[in-house]
Amino acid sequence: TQLLEQSPQFLSIQEGENLTVYCNSSSVFSSLQWYRQEPGEGPVLLVTVVTGGEVKKLKRLTFQFGDARKDSSLHITAAQPGDTGLYLCAGGGPSSGSARQLTFGSGTQLTVLP
């Protein structure tokens, strides 16, 4: 079983602050995704990273995949109340696996206060 641990579990910050959320595993993943989930909705894909060391930027969000493809981080610059939500990382199954199932972390609940 591939486990993904996210930290912190809860984060409450003021508008304008920066933050980083971490996603760690002892397993290697072929890809790693970040999703955001708002109350009453399903998770929505934000980004996919596939190459060790890869960095992707989505406006104020910066995603990084670890060199060994076992961990990832999400950094938000100048957080806004609209960034509030549950952030989930998910690892794509190994390329040699029989199914392309995703393993999800337990999530980071982010609250950005105005």
Place this chain on the structure above:
Amino acid sequence: NAGVTQTPKFRVLKTGQSMTLLCAQDMNHEYMYWYRQDPGMGLRLIHYSVGEGTTAKGEVPDGYNVSRLKKQNFLLGLESAAPSQTSVYFCASSYYRGLRTEAFFGQGTRLTVV
């Protein structure tokens, strides 16, 4: 473009009752999944399917059955509901190209078993 549609959105069952949750996707994805989401536990995989006519167990399959008679539909059944199955259920579909596995989620079904 509807994406992934789940029905129903809410349901209350009495212990021992049965029900079926329906998931439909219009993206021609091969892979479909059923997850449950409980507070503090992220998304846990119940069952998944890698194609029409095939299903497999995930992390927490006990008490659930699934069927994938058509590529676009994935049904989740509870034969004898228990209070421990109170949860929010999400269906997802995904594609796999290269090293990427990216999932698209429905809006969820909130199930309460009393």
